Amino acid sequence: MPDGMRGVIAGLITVALAAIVVVGIAVGDQSPQNRAQALGSRIKCPVCQGEAIVDSPSETATAMMEIVAEQVDQGRTDDQILEFFRARYGDGILLDPPFRGRTLALWLLPVGAVAAGIILILRRRQSPLVEAPASPELGEPT
Amino acid sequence: MTALLGYFGILLALVSAVALGLLGLRGVRDAERVNAASLRNAVIGLVAGGALAMLALEVGLLADDFSVAYIADNSATTTPFFYKVATAWAALEGSIVLWGLVLAVFTLTIYLRYYRSRQPDPLWIGALGVMGLISVFFFGIMATIANPFQVCVEAATTGCFASSNLPWAASMAPLQGLGPNPLLQNHPLMAVHPPLLYVGYVGMSVPFAFAISALIRGESGDAWLRRTRSWTLVAWSFLTAGIVIGGLWSYEVLGWGGYWAWDPVENASFMPWLVATAFIHSSVVQERRGMLQAWNFVLVIATFSLTILGTFLTRSGVIASVHSFTQSPIGPALLWFLTLVLVGSLSLFATRVHLVASSPRLNSLASREGVFLFNNLLLTVFAFVVLIGTLYPMFVEAFTGSQLGVGRPFFDRLAIPLSFALLLAMGLGPITPYRAARASVVWERIRTPLRVALAVGAGAVLLGYRNIYVVLGVLTGTFIIGVIVRQLWASARRAAANEGTPVWRSVGRVMRSDPGYWGGQIAHVGVAILAMGIAISANQGVESQLTLEPGQTAEFAGHELTYVTDFSRQEPNRSVLGARVEVRRQSKVVAVLEPSLNQYARSNQPVASPAVDTSLRGDLYLSLTSIGGDRISLDVFWFPFVWLIWFGGLLAAAGGLYPRMVRKRSAVPAQAREANQDA
Numbered sequence: 001m002p003d004g005m006r007g008v009i010a011g012l013i014t015v016a017l018a019a020i021v022v023v024g025i026a027v028g029d030q031s032p033q034n035r036a037q038a039l040g041s042r043i044k045c046p047v048c049q050g051e052a053i054v055d056s057p058s059e060t061a062t063a064m065m066e067i068v069a070e071q072v073d074q075g076r077t078d079d080q081i082l083e084f085f086r087a088r089y090g091d092g093i094l095l096d097p098p099f100r101g102r103t104l105a106l107w108l109l110p111v112g113a114v115a116a117g118i119i120l121i122l123r124r125r126q127s128p129l130v131e132a133p134a135s136p137e138l139g140e141p142t
Numbered sequence: 143m144t145a146l147l148g149y150f151g152i153l154l155a156l157v158s159a160v161a162l163g164l165l166g167l168r169g170v171r172d173a174e175r176v177n178a179a180s181l182r183n184a185v186i187g188l189v190a191g192g193a194l195a196m197l198a199l200e201v202g203l204l205a206d207d208f209s210v211a212y213i214a215d216n217s218a219t220t221t222p223f224f225y226k227v228a229t230a231w232a233a234l235e236g237s238i239v240l241w242g243l244v245l246a247v248f249t250l251t252i253y254l255r256y257y258r259s260r261q262p263d264p265l266w267i268g269a270l271g272v273m274g275l276i277s278v279f280f281f282g283i284m285a286t287i288a289n290p291f292q293v294c295v296e297a298a299t300t301g302c303f304a305s306s307n308l309p310w311a312a313s314m315a316p317l318q319g320l321g322p323n324p325l326l327q328n329h330p331l332m333a334v335h336p337p338l339l340y341v342g343y344v345g346m347s348v349p350f351a352f353a354i355s356a357l358i359r360g361e362s363g364d365a366w367l368r369r370t371r372s373w374t375l376v377a378w379s380f381l382t383a384g385i386v387i388g389g390l391w392s393y394e395v396l397g398w399g400g401y402w403a404w405d406p407v408e409n410a411s412f413m414p415w416l417v418a419t420a421f422i423h424s425s426v427v428q429e430r431r432g433m434l435q436a437w438n439f440v441l442v443i444a445t446f447s448l449t450i451l452g453t454f455l456t457r458s459g460v461i462a463s464v465h466s467f468t469q470s471p472i473g474p475a476l477l478w479f480l481t482l483v484l485v486g487s488l489s490l491f492a493t494r495v496h497l498v499a500s501s502p503r504l505n506s507l508a509s510r511e512g513v514f515l516f517n518n519l520l521l522t523v524f525a526f527v528v529l530i531g532t533l534y535p536m537f538v539e540a541f542t543g544s545q546l547g548v549g550r551p552f553f554d555r556l557a558i559p560l561s562f563a564l565l566l567a568m569g570l571g572p573i574t575p576y577r578a579a580r581a582s583v584v585w586e587r588i589r590t591p592l593r594v595a596l597a598v599g600a601g602a603v604l605l606g607y608r609n610i611y612v613v614l615g616v617l618t619g620t621f622i623i624g625v626i627v628r629q630l631w632a633s634a635r636r637a638a639a640n641e642g643t644p645v646w647r648s649v650g651r652v653m654r655s656d657p658g659y660w661g662g663q664i665a666h667v668g669v670a671i672l673a674m675g676i677a678i679s680a681n682q683g684v685e686s687q688l689t690l691e692p693g694q695t696a697e698f699a700g701h702e703l704t705y706v707t708d709f710s711r712q713e714p715n716r717s718v719l720g721a722r723v724e725v726r727r728q729s730k731v732v733a734v735l736e737p738s739l740n741q742y743a744r745s746n747q748p749v750a751s752p753a754v755d756t757s758l759r760g761d762l763y764l765s766l767t768s769i770g771g772d773r774i775s776l777d778v779f780w781f782p783f784v785w786l787i788w789f790g791g792l793l794a795a796a797g798g799l800y801p802r803m804v805r806k807r808s809a810v811p812a813q814a815r816e817a818n819q820d821a
Contacts, residue, residue, distance in 0.1 A: 010593070017596035020603050021613060028608020037685065044547040049461060050405050052549055055398045057750065057767060095549030106534050106548065110527045110556055117519040124504050 036069040039078060042096040043068070043085055052095055144207045145291040148198030149309035152284045152291070155191025155242065158184045159277035162249070166271010170358050173262035181270065185253040188277055192246035195239050199230045199290060209313035211292040211305035212236060218300075218321035218743070220714040225322055228333030232326050234457055234472065235290035237336060241453075242280045244337075244344040248373070249273040252348065265365060268355025269348075276347055279479050287471040300743075321715060324742040324749045331391040339384030339411055343449040345377025346418060350446035350487075353439055357490045360497035367425045367438065372802055375661070378422060379798030381415050386791030397750040397765040399685065399779040401787065404553040406461045409532045410452035413525050417445045420521035426658075427514045428501075431576060435499035436491075437518070443487045448525070450480045460536065506578040513571035520564050527556045558611070562618065565673055568666050569622040572659075573629055587632075591624030607682070615677025622670040626663045657801035665797025668790045675786025679760070684780045690723075691773045699780035701762060702726040708769060709736070717741045719748070721766055721774045725755055732757075737766040737776065756785060 032038035040054030045061040053061040053068070064085075071081045085093050097103035162184035169176035199212070203226045208214040216233045217226055231240040249270065256266040284290065291309050294302035297316035326332045352366040388411065389401035402408060421441040424434045455461060458473030504511055531553055535546040573587040599617035607613055634648040641648070653660040688696045690705035697703075704724040711718045720738025724731055735753035742749065752765040760782035768775045 014593055014596060017593070017600045020600035021596060021617065024600075024603030024608055025610045025613055028610070030608075030610055034685070041549075042551045044549060050547075050549060051403065055400060055403060057397065090545075092545030092547050095547040096551035096555075097546065097548055102538060102542075103534075103546065103548075106530060106552070109530050110523060113523050113526050114519070117523060121504075121507075121515050121519065 035078070036065065036072045039068050039072070039081055040065050042082065042094060044093050044095045046089060046093065144198050144202035144205070144213075145210050145293050145309040145313070148195050148202070148210075148291040149285075149289070151191045151194030151196075151198060152242075152281055152289075153191070155188050155195065155246065156278065156281040156285050158187025158191060159274045159281055162188060162274025163271050163278055164274075166268055166274055166355075170264050170268030170271060170355055173264040173267050176262075176267055181267070182253070182257075184274065185250055185270070188274070189246045189250045191281070192239075192243040195284070195290070196230065196243045199236060199239055200227060203227070203229055206319070207315070208297075208302070208317075208319050209294055209315040210290075211294045211302040212290045214294050214297075214302040214316050214319045216320065216322055218319040218715065220743075221319075221321055221327065222715060224330065224333065225327045225715075228326075229322050231336050231340075232322050232332070234470075235284070235288045235292075237340075237457070238280060238284055238288050239290050240337065240340055241344060242277065242284060244340050245273065245277050245280060245347065248344055248348055249277065251373075252351075264359060265352065265355050265361060265369075268358055269351040269366075272351035272354045273347065276351070283472065283475055287475060321742065321744045324716075324740070324745050325395060327715065327742070328740060328749050328751060329391055329395045331387055331394065335384060335387045335391055338380050338387055342377050342379075342381025342384050343411075343414065343452065345373055345380060346414060346442075346445050346449055348373040348377070349421070349442045353442045354487060354490065356498060357439065357487075357494045360494050362435075362498045362500065364425075364428050364432075364435075367428060371425070371658075374418070374422060374425070375798045375801065378415075378418050379795040381411070381418065382798065383792060383795040385411050385415060386788060386795065389791075390788055393784075394752070394754065395749075397752040397777070399683075399752075399763055399765065399777070399781070404528075404531070404550050406532050407456050409528050410455040413528050413532075414445050414448040414452060416521050416525040416528070417441055417448055420518045420525075421445055423514050423521075424518050427511055431502070431511055433501045433504065433511060434515075434518075435501045436495050439491050439495070439498070441518075441522075443484075443491065444522075444525075447480060447484055447487075448529075450476065450483060454480060455532070508574075508581075509579050510571065510574045510576045513567050513574050517564065517567045517571060520560055520567065524557065524560045524564070527560070528553070531556075561673065562614065565618045565622060565670070568669065569618065569625050572663060572666065573625055587629065588621075588625055591621055591628050594624045595621035609681045611677045612681050615674050619670040619674035619677075623667050626667055630660075630663070654804050657804035661797050661800030661804075663797070664800055665794045668792070668794030668797055670790070671786050671793060672790030675783055675790055679781040679784045679787065682782045686778050687767075688776045688778055689773055690776065698778050699762075700727065701732075701780075702729075703764075703776075703778065705774055706734075708774070715742065718751075719769060720751075721769055721776075723753075723764060723776070725762060733762070735762075735764050737764040739766055739769060758785070760784060 037054050041052045043053050043064065045051045045053045045056040045058060045064070047058055047060045048056045051061070053064045055061075067084075068081060071084065076084075082094060091098075091102075097106055099107050161180070165176050165181055165184055169181075199210075201207075202210050202213050203217050204223070206213070206217070206219050212233065212235050213229075216236070217229045221229065229236065231237045252266065252270055252273065256263065256270070259266075286307075289307055292305040292307055293309060293311045293313045294304075294316065295306045295311055295314055296302070296304035297314045299316070300318045301316060301320040321327070349366070349370040352370045356366040385408075388408070392403075393399070393401040421438065424441060425438055427434050428438055454473065454476040458476060459469060460473060504515070506512060507515075531548050535548050538544065538546045570584070570588070574584055595617050598620045599613055602613050602616050607616075630649060630652065631645070633652045634645050637643075637648040637652050638645040684699045686698055688698065688703065690696060690703070692705055692707055695702050695704040702725070704726070706722040706724050708719070708721050710720070718738050718740050720736045723735045723737070725733040725735060733755040735755055737753040738751045739748040740751050750765055750767070752763055754764075755762040760780060761784045763779040763781060765777040765779075766774060767777055
């Protein structure tokens with residue numbers, strides 16, 4: 001078989017494999033297997049130290065998990081259920097800080113840090129280029 | 143007697159530390175101004191004092207000397223031998239004794255290597271001086287506000303009611319001590335975890351000490367980096383192992399089925415790990431290409447500061463409540479020390495950086511240096527995310543009084559994309575040439591691994607795995623490992639062709655010829671395996687609650703669980719109440735698990751002790767939530783491939799130690815190493 005032909009076939013196989021992966025992920029159900037548990041990890045156990053109700057064995061947390069499971073069974077949405085707890089316990093009950101108000105900075109700071117880092121790296125590059133000596137070690141050493 | 147001896151040790155170490163600090167300050171300019179014998183005596187005094195303090199504490203613990211308040215409050219006659227030994231570092235004051243001893247031993251290793259070089263070098267003397275100054279702080283708080291040898295002057299029925307800081311005070315020992323915290327005597331890993339972590343934490347003060355010494359001297363170049371490389375790697379390996387073992391302990395003891403909760407104590411150890419990892423990578427860039435000189439100083443200062451911040455977070459009570467950390471004077475002391483370290487080292491850096499750093503610029507982003515920069519950006523941003531996620535709620539509570547929850551969802555949301563980007567950099571970085579990489583060269587090196595990884599990913603999809611994290615995690619992990627294996631194979635084939643030996647025999651020689659590079663690749667393989675373990679077990683796990691009566695059987699994740707009977711057992715330090723559960727797979731008994739509730743004298747709440755059946759396919763994890771009235775309630779979990787996490791994590795730690803193990807065995811000619819530099 002000529003080399004060109006072989007390359008084409010290898011390329012096709014690679015693309016086919018990639019397609020299987022992409023399609024598989026796309027058609028797969030990405031929502032959590034267990035909604036109650038996913039929600040439970042976003043609600044803080046009020047009597048523990050920073051634990052989610054899904055992780056805590058305490059009675060309060062167990063009772064709250066039961067409420068979550070009940071509301072999931074009733075078909076309420078995630079937002080409705082979280083709002084139910086927020087209304088009763090305040091913002092502090094949510095382990096997943098909202099993108100507004102006091103916790104806005106929490107989300108913006110990491111973005112700012114990434115931006116600052118990228119700018120810093122790009123500025124280092126834009127300075128006068130020193131021509132790298134053409135060295136033989138750059139090639140594939142195999 | 144124990145108290146007197148131990149306290150004498152602390153004072154000896156403190157005085158020696160002060161002397162070492164002064165000698166260092168004097169010798170950092172001119173090594174000739176320091177008397178060799180004084181330097182030696184200061185180091186010996188420090189180590190002897192630290193060792194004496196630890197020895198006294200251990201002897202006191204083993205001899206049940208409850209006249210020492212720490213022992214009365216944290217140990218008991220019924221405590222098993224093993225846990226008595228471990229109690230020396232189980233509580234605050236004792237943990238600082240361990241910290242001090244480790245610091246002294248690291249100082250000794252610096253001194254010994256300096257002594258063997260037989261050349262006066264002010265850089266080393268300055269570094270020893272900085273180690274001395276750090277020791278002054280730790281032995282200073284041991285001598286004052288965190289004295290582990292406080293004497294019990296008024297005994298309670300069990301434990302100590304009132305204590306005195308003066309070791310010669312007339313003591314009144316209680317008949318029985320309180321015993322260790324139940325959670326800490328429920329599993330042997332708790333004895334191993336803190337020492338590993340402390341060697342990791344404290345080891346990071348060695349590169350810090352050399353960096354400060356180089357800054358004071360205004361010494362440019364990478365001498366400070368090269369000299370401290372092996373210490374940094376050892377510290378990194380121990381820190382890695384400490385974090386992994388901590389996760390394993392949490393999994394085996396706490397009974398919630400998890401190993402990582404993003405709680406502040408865990409974050410406290412993870413932040414220095416992230417920055418230290420960035421430092422290890424960027425120091426390679428400086429050694430190879432002379433770049434990032436100033437950045438490396440920033441990273442090493444940040445790493446050391448984060449270890450102090452970590453100690454503050456773990457030991458001050460600030461986590462329980464922002465307002466409680468001033469209840470013990472140790473919190474503010476650590477905070478002051480942290481401030482001093484930050485202000486001192488950063489202002490030193492700001493005034494000296496022009497002397498020590500003059501980096502060449504980057505030629506092209508598409509190069510090994512470029513990937514290293516990307517890696518550094520990701521790791522430091524990651525550390526920053528963990529830092530603000532941990533501190534933000536504390537600040538909000540301190541200033542506004544209102545509580546704010548920042549937990550797993552926040553961290554996961556940011557950590558997952560960052561981790562995938564890091565894995566990508568890990569796959570490409572090690573095979574990208576320095577200076578400027580031609581796409582064809584990189585493609586040649588990743589072509590086959592990429593196809594293998596895609597095939598594995600497609601295989602996972604066809605087997606029915608559709609979760610994006612599982613599929614991408616397995617695909618990326620396979621890719622990273624594939625690239626490394628291909629690189630090793632290609633190098634071995636080249637070496638074999640040169641020498642006419644079989645390829646497989648060249649593999650070991652190739653790895654030994656460049657231990658730094660291949661140690662790094664071992665660590666990368668470990669991290670890739672760890673990442674796959676996390677992705678699979680976190681997304682393919684199954685959980686259920688079961689209530690069973692004796693003889694009753696329930697079906698769970700391909701297993702049949704039969705509750706056989708309850709049992710109870712009286713042990714010297716605890717009473718154990720548990721359930722015997724038979725596990726069948728395809729009607730064959732594969733395990734008998736005994737999850738239990740352990741009641742310790744010290745606490746009213748029993749500690750749930752989960753039982754785990756580990757196999758290659760995964761862990762069956764049973765946690766008893768209630769027992770009695772002829773029935774039990776169980777939390778049951780099935781986690782596939784959890785062992786990948788522990789195995790990968792420990793392999794990563796071993797990668798950090800690999801260069802040291804190789805160099806110990808054979809002196810490698812520099813020539814052999816050059817051959818692989820472009821690899």
